[in-house]
Amino acid sequence: MARETVIDLASPYQTGLTPADYRKVGAKKAIIKITEGTSYTNPDVRHLINQAAEGGVTGFSFYHFGRFQSDSQAVAEAKYFIEQAKKIVNPQPGTLMILDAEIKNMLTSSVVAFLNVLRDAGFKTGFYTYKYLLPSFNLEKIHQYMDFFWLAAYPLGDKPAGTSPDFNYFPSAPYVDAWQHTSRLLGYSLDGSITVTDNGNRLLSGPTPAQVKPAPKPQPKPQAKNTWVDDLGVKWYKEQGTFTITDPMGIWLRWGATTKSAKIAVLPRGAEVKYDAYCYSGGYVWIRQPRGNGQFGYLPTGEAKGNKRLNYWGVFK
Template sequence: MTNRETVIDLASFQAGLTVQDYKNIGATKAIVKISENTNYVNPCIRSLIDRSVGGGVNGFAFYHFGRFYNDSAAVAEANYFIANAKRYANVQPGTLLILDAEIKGMPTSSVIAFLQTLRNAGYHTGFYTYKFLLPQFNLEEIHKYANFFWLAAYPLGDQPGPRVPDFNYFPSANYVDCWQHTDNLLGYKVDGSITLTDNAIKLFNPSEVKAEASKPVVKPQGTPKSFYDDLGVCWYFEKGKFTVTVDEGIVLRWGATTNSSKIGVLPKGSVVKYDAFCHSGGYVWIRQPRGNGQFGYLPTGESSGGKRTSTWGKFE
């Protein structure tokens, strides 16, 4: 029997959800919006990933809201999707990338052109639409180019939807891997879906996507010497240099967690200029400005109870 898992899809509308909200929702998989057309990128990608990971999500896929009406525009949007998924979510080959097709008049040939572009770039492909739009598409043809079919069908209204839907309302259609059964899961104003096949669960590969630290939201604490990031970690402003002294070197990451993706390993003798530090996850981290509003994060030793217990380098 297929294991049913709760899936949520996340866009900027869900930017206000907290780690505790995600824990209350209880989803294990998430599909994060990357882009729309060729002129919009979701500004909350990293914070949505970070917070949902903190709330129990352990696998991700990503989607693009299609606005195209011909094949050439479809290819352009697919390439825009790929580029921004790489840039903001560090997607790797084999990641599930999904087309959100919910505008009228989108040709089946253009859907296929979009999916082919994703597949040619090494990604698993997914197709999403609403039950009432399904007749405008040739699903049999699309299925040849899609690894995953996600179908939305739910009653209108503001009533909170349950975590486990009433399958008496399941829409009859072929190839459905995931059913979006509510647009207001448990009252949190987030779309809720449920997996229907083992194929769906397999495609949400948790090893391919790591939580990234988003830009910190500055919250003055009487003085401007500290701030909290999106995960509620308190950082302290401090400028300095750190020299790695351990023989094995230290991994520099895109976020201040050991799950964050690697930038590279800094060998012994490397010098890092930093502008802030924090105690988080059993380590003392420093933040390295890297230009264009980006930061690298380096653990510099172990921490317990807000106090350093070891150091892997020299400060100056």
């Protein structure tokens, strides 16, 4: 199997990483912290996703830092994790959702209770802990309720490490799918892991989550039958067609027709976008993509000067 680099993202530790930093690291998979206990939600989840995705990360999973020491509290924390995740990233059934178990005196029965809530909600379940804490858990019992096992052990301690760890120091334990081997990947304040099973590669390959609560979009004001001016003063023209991207780098689809609008996803070369209107705004020619439920995506299709197109990033038909 091909081993892959995996990164662990949380606030505030990795919020300063740029797309260029992510490209340097070269990871295609990231696991992002959503919650801790029943009162903390990561405020930077969308920022971390957007920066990582722009830097080349394509697979996203999510984790909760457990604070529970009873079965009932475990259930409450699992429900909080799911509730907050749905508000921010709306994980689809089958998404890998992981318990970070690194506090002392956490009961095996409580870990099982937590994982059961996740599994009953339709998610794949993951269990993470440190090698030194592993003897305090009944791994055979937990294994029945987890789909993914992520184990941490740092052979270099706090020293910077590369993306290819020395497997002479592999934390020998059954069922390991990914090994977190450093907290200083390439010298960054960044936990780095490596996959060791095909199961790990598959479960960590979840897609980039869509924005759940997009910023309010300009509402059109009827002006004429086939044109209107939105709240930003941009004139839109009604037109239906299909745009096929030819730019080899792809184009970002956004929740608004500005380069500062929240990103939905990068659409690759060859992707087809059906649209119902176009406009000239901010030096680009934009098209509007109907997405259902009254929502629209907005895609720049080339540069413009005023109302004159300068080039094309794709083909219209």
